[in-house]
Amino acid sequence: MKLKHILPILFISLIATGCSTDDNDIPTLNEVEGLLKIQEIVNNNHTIELYSKTGEFSTGYNNVTIRIKDNENNSYFENATISWVPVMQMPTMQHSCPKTAITKVSGKKTMFNGSLIYQMTNTDGSGWSLTFNYTINNVDYSVTDTISVYQAEKQNVTTIMGADDTRYILALIEPNDPIIGINDLMIGLYKMENMMSFPVVKDYTIMLDPRMPGMGNHSSPNNTDLSFKNTDSMYHGNLSLTMTGYWVLNLKLVDDNNTLLKGEDVTEQNEKSSLYLEIEF
Known part of the structure; x- marks a missing residue:
């Protein structure tokens, strides 16, 4: 083949290769990588996507990542004001649960975050609904759907009546992955102001005595009681675990x-x- 025929072919090949490389090199934004979708809650305009590390709601502490998708073009909103109302329907009444405000995740374009603490559920996971009220571009929206909340294997949340005739909820937040040694122990403490309001309780003390019932009910050294920290509105202490179990x-x-x-x-x-609360590892 003559050179005058070879040059156009090479030129076309270089153009085709360059275009293909550019397309493949466009980064794909996956802000929910490492998270599992719990479910979607949909209205006529938007889809609320809910994610967590486990991919489900369970009794106790739930850290939830939220995205809002435009149903018309499948794009995700970067700016929104969002609040939520979890409700459990009982045979003769309904109630909510402790929750945090929903805030934008720092450094993420489309991710919002908040936590819910479900204090109870039905044996089949039914009974709960979740309502989102949100504002986008100065327009208000709302959406509600039922959700499934499963019973955790261990008692990671408990509801008590105090000597002051106030109902309290305590929830284990950390450790997620206990180790043999000193663990950072974090517990959330809330009181039932009414059936729909569960504010954080500040400046109490939670005294700690961990025991292993299957091993003579022995304790462990170097534990500390939990005290309140304003930085995260949680109670912190040291939990010493000397062995697995x-x-x-x-x-x-x-x-x-x-x-x-x-x-x-x-x-x-x-x-x-x-x-009491429970841990097994």
Whole structure:
């Protein structure tokens, strides 16, 4: 083949190769990588996508990532104001649960984040609904759908009546992946103001005594009681786990006047406090 025929072919090949490379090199934004979709809640305008690390709602603490998709062009909104209302329908009444505000995730274009603490559920996961009220470009929208909330294997949340006749909810937040050694223990504490309002309780003390019922109910060294931190509105302490297995986190709740509201010391006669959470690893 003569050179005058070869040059046009090479030129066309270079153009085709260049175009193909440019297309393949366009980065694909996947802001929910590493998360699993829980479900979608849809109205005529938008789809609310809900994600978490587990891909489901369960009793206890749920950290939820949220995106809003435009149903017309499948694009995701970068700016919105969002609030939510979880509701459980009981046979004769309905109630909500503790929750945080929904905020934009720092450094992410389309992701919003909040947490819900479901204190109970039905055996089949039914009973709960979730409403989103949100504003985009100064227009208000709302959407509601039923959700499934499954019972956690261990008691990671508990509801108690305190000596002050106030109903409290305590939820285990951390550790997610316990280790042998000192763990950062984080617990959320809330009170039931009414059936729909569960504000954070500040400046109490949660006293800690972890025990292994299957190993003579022994405890562990270097634990510390939990105190409130304003930075995240949670209670923090040190949890010492000396071996793998099933642990009961025996707790006592003390108010800001040093009054014991719930819980007892663990003794030979009393193997477990009436206020406790569970961990197994």
